[in-house]
Amino acid sequence: MRRQRHGIPMRIAVVVGTALLVINGTFPLVWMMLTSLKEENELIRIPITYWPEAITFRNYVQVFDQLPFARFMLNSAVVSVSATVACVLIAALAGYALGRLNMPYRRALLTGIVMTSMFPALVLLVPLYRMFLGMDVPLLSPLVAFLHDLGMTFMPTEVRTPNLLNTYWALIIPYVALSLPIATLILTSFFQLIPRDLESAALVDGCTRVEALFKVIAPVSAPGVVTAAIIIFVNSWNEFLLALTFNTAQNMRTVPVGITMYQGEFAFPWATISAAITVGVLPLVALILLFQQKIIAGLTAGGVKG
Template identity: 45%
Template structure:
């Protein structure tokens, strides 16, 4: 038994190294100077320069990409949770005919290839004049994150004892009152987990952002990073700096909320 644990620990260490080393290289690159980045063979350890961060901020407008991403990801998270909490409560608590069908239909949506939605959504947004607007991007994001949110929230709501709401309703709360005053605070961790996962999805999404946001002023971070172009050479240092900025909050989220993310992802997947 002990030997098994040692092997597992060694293997886990190996997986950690594989997972972190490539990203660490990118972070190291972001602190180099232009000379160090284009040295052949590479300089492994940076002198510790902030040159690329400065240039990403001033010449590539990094801050406005960050701001757009915050608006879109924040807006998506808020809308998805508002719609998702209601739907999940109905599915978990109220007697619904055809409940398995509805859950299955939602699961189906999360499997649609984006390309099959892209043309129609683009045309609908064009007709509404919503290309290059925040709401134009938030709408498809909300649609695509709803299934995940509803699955997670439904599984959290189902675990709360029914007696809680019944007591609240005896005390004169309506159903909605019971949901808002009793269930939501207790399901807080579940709501928070769904929020983290939806936020990460919206922060990272690239395909729809690329189609819908063609004007620089409204582009999100992934689009900005994918389209970074230098005048003569690839601006690797600036890309590395912008990538570090885009990823640092996510890495922080993962290390702080590892347990929640793991339970959320497996609630969305395995309990189905």
């Protein structure tokens, strides 16, 4: 808000408030970084030290020595990037349909899609576990079994979906679905912002609708796609519950789950844990530094319209 010139007390209040805001937002992470640079025995000293007395990087070595943390990072990266790409593609198609085309019931459809974001991941846990464990395919499995019983012995006795637990698929599939509502909402509102004349011009010039989509709309909507992609990526990188349950093999863990594995039953190696957290959130901090404005635009896409 551009306001009139503030009085001196107001200015001081704003400066102090802003300082508090910045401290509030960054302090816990900064504290974790400071902790990660301290020796383990400095952490249990009373009174506690704020600045590390002797800066050490041993905790970071520990992070990679105790558990395959590099592998966790790779898993998280593979899963998050794949989920992001798939989700953006699907959501862009849906967003284009809901944002640009004259469809019956499109507000209702959008509301319906967005409403699915209230399905708690917790509720999906058990049925998805069963599904990924391998299950009968509706229609196909009974048919094959029936034909086998009829004497067509070249048919397999049963058809089941493959066991997807402890594979990347077990996480990619639900992550796409969990981020789809918010991604669709963001992309729909971005598509609505693109002027219609742009597309009409292409249609007049002899493009079909599909050609216009790829040649005209796709380049213009790139900023919206980037925004949606970042938010899907962050969601997928941070997901905990499904990753904890579906991928239990050590080398299939993702970063958030992996970090909770450093703590023992009673022992909390805080130095190592804080170093792991620092490394684990680096990609997120990098994204924030690079794309802060785009992320904010995306997060507020739903809020502005009400």
